[in-house]
Amino acid sequence: MKLMSNPKGLIGALAKEFVAPDFLAGYLQEEAKGKTVPQFYKYIEEGIWNNLPPGQKQFLINQKPWNLEWFTFDFILKAIAKSNPTIACLIMTSPQLQKEIQSQIEDIKHQLS
Amino acid sequence: MNDLRDIINHGLKGSKPPGSQEQIDEVQKTAGHIKVIDETVSTADKLAGGPAYREQLQKSREELAALTEENKKLLEQVHRADIATIKSELGGKIDQLTETVNRGAPREKISDQIDEIKKTATTLGLGSTKMSELNEMMSFIEKLRPTKDLADQIKEAKDLIKNIEPQKGEEAPELPASIALQMKKMDHDLQITLARMEDERQERQHKFELTMLEFKDNREFKKAEIEAKIAVERERNELLGSIISRFGAAAAKGSIDAGAIGAKVSGQVIEAGEGDFGEAACPSCGNIIAIAKDAAKTICPSCKTIYPIHRIPKEPGTVEIDV
Numbered sequence: 001m002k003l004m005s006n007p008k009g010l011i012g013a014l015a016k017e018f019v020a021p022d023f024l025a026g027y028l029q030e031e032a033k034g035k036t037v038p039q040f041y042k043y044i045e046e047g048i049w050n051n052l053p054p055g056q057k058q059f060l061i062n063q064k065p066w067n068l069e070w071f072t073f074d075f076i077l078k079a080i081a082k083s084n085p086t087i088a089c090l091i092m093t094s095p096q097l098q099k100e101i102q103s104q105i106e107d108i109k110h111q112l113s
Numbered sequence: 114m115n116d117l118r119d120i121i122n123h124g125l126k127g128s129k130p131p132g133s134q135e136q137i138d139e140v141q142k143t144a145g146h147i148k149v150i151d152e153t154v155s156t157a158d159k160l161a162g163g164p165a166y167r168e169q170l171q172k173s174r175e176e177l178a179a180l181t182e183e184n185k186k187l188l189e190q191v192h193r194a195d196i197a198t199i200k201s202e203l204g205g206k207i208d209q210l211t212e213t214v215n216r217g218a219p220r221e222k223i224s225d226q227i228d229e230i231k232k233t234a235t236t237l238g239l240g241s242t243k244m245s246e247l248n249e250m251m252s253f254i255e256k257l258r259p260t261k262d263l264a265d266q267i268k269e270a271k272d273l274i275k276n277i278e279p280q281k282g283e284e285a286p287e288l289p290a291s292i293a294l295q296m297k298k299m300d301h302d303l304q305i306t307l308a309r310m311e312d313e314r315q316e317r318q319h320k321f322e323l324t325m326l327e328f329k330d331n332r333e334f335k336k337a338e339i340e341a342k343i344a345v346e347r348e349r350n351e352l353l354g355s356i357i358s359r360f361g362a363a364a365a366k367g368s369i370d371a372g373a374i375g376a377k378v379s380g381q382v383i384e385a386g387e388g389d390f391g392e393a394a395c396p397s398c399g400n401i402i403a404i405a406k407d408a409a410k411t412i413c414p415s416c417k418t419i420y421p422i423h424r425i426p427k428e429p430g431t432v433e434i435d436v
Binding site: 036037038041081082085086087088089090091092093094095096097 | 349350390391392401402403404405406407408409410411412413414415
C-alpha cells in the first residue's frame with residue numbers, strides 16, 4: 001500500500017524488477033558474443049563484476065536494497081546461451097567454471113545487497 | 114419595193130405644195146412609213162439569211178466580244194482605283210487619329226474617329242482574322258487614355274492596314290511547292306522520331322517492369338530464406354534452452370545425465386591432454402564444440418551429441434584439439 005501511494009517508489013520498484021535483470025542479461029550476452037574458450041576463461045578469471053563498466057556498476061548499486069533472487073547460475077547460463085551456445089556448453093561441462101561462476105554470483109549479490 | 118417608193122414619192126410631189134406645213138407633216142408621216150418599211154425589209158432580209166448578212170453578223174459578234182472584254186478590264190481598273198482610294202482614305206483617317214491622340218483630344222472624338230476607321234476597313238472587305246486584329250487594336254486605343262505608347266499602337270495598326278490586300282474570305286496563303294514539300298518531309302521525319310521515341314519508352318517501361326518483378330521475386334526469396342533461418346535458429350535456441358533448463362537441475366545434483374537433458378551420447382571419444390582446453394570440430398555435424406580444462410564430456414550445441422573426453426597425461430597448456 002505504501003508503495004502504491006508513492007509513484008516514485010513504484011517506478012523504482014518496476015525498474016528493479018524489470019529493467020535491471022534485462023539490463024544485466026543484455027550485458028552478459030554482449031560479453032559472451034564472439035568469445036572463444038580461452039577468451040572466456042580469461043574473462044571469468046578477471047571476474048564478471050570487475051569487467052562490468054563503472055556506470056553499469058553504479059546503476060546496479062543504486063538499486064539497493066532489492067530482491068536479487070532472479071540472479072542465479074541459470075540466469076547467467078541462459079543469457080550467455082542466447083549469444084554464444086558454445087560457451088554455454090563449455091560452462092555446462094565444466095564443474096570448475098560452474099563453481100567459479102556460482103562463487104562470483106554470491107560475491108555480486110553481496111555487493112548489491 | 115422600188116415601185117412602192119416611187120409611188121409614194123410621186124404622190125407626195127404631186128399632191129401637196131412644197132414647203133408648206135402640210136407637206137412637212139406629210140413628209141414626216143411618210144418618213145415614218147419609210148422607216149417602218151425599211152425595218153420590215155431589213156427583217157425580211159434577215160429572215161432570208163443572206164451571206165452578206167451572215168458576214169456582218171459574225172463581225173458584229175466579234176466586235177461585241179472585244180467590247181465586252183474591254184468593258185471588263187475597265188471595270189476591274191475602276192474597282193482597283195476605288196480600293197486604292199479607300200485605302201488612301203483609311204491611311205488619312207489613321208493619320209488624323211494619330212494627331213488627335215497626340216493632341217490629347219477627348220475620348221468621344223477618338224471613338225468617333227475609330228468608328229470611321231472601322232467602317233472604312235469594313236468597306237475594304239478585310240478577312241475576318243485581320244478585321245479582328247484591327248478591332249482589338251482599336252478597342253485597346255479606345256480604352257486607354259492617349260499616351261506615347263498609344264501612338265505606337267496606332268502606327269502598328271496603320272502598318273497592318275498597309276500590309277493587307279483586299280479580300281472577301283479568310284486568308285489562306287499558299288506556300289511555294291519546294292517549301293511545302295520540305296515541310297511535309299520534316300513533318301514525316303517528326304512523326305517517325307515520335308514513333309521511335311514511343312517505342313523506346315515502351316521498351317524502357319517493359320524493362321522496368323521486368324526489373325521490378327525480378328526485384329520482388331528476389332525479395333520474396335530472401336525473405337523466405339531469412340524466415341527459414343530465423344525459424345531454424347529459434348528452434349535450436351528453444352532446444353538449447355530446454356537443455357540448459359534441465360541442466361540447471363542436473364547441475365544441482367552434481368552430474369549431467371544425457372537422457373535428462375534430452376541429448377544423445379556418442380560412442381566416439383575425443384582425446385585431449387590433461388588440463389587442455391579449447392575448441393574442436395564436432396565429428397557429427399562439424400560445428401564448434403568447446404572443451405573445458407576439467408571437462409570429462411563435451412556437448413555439441415548444434416546436434417546435441419555428448420562426447421566423452423579421454424585425457425592423456427602431459428604438460429598442461431592451451432592447444433587446439435584435433436578430433
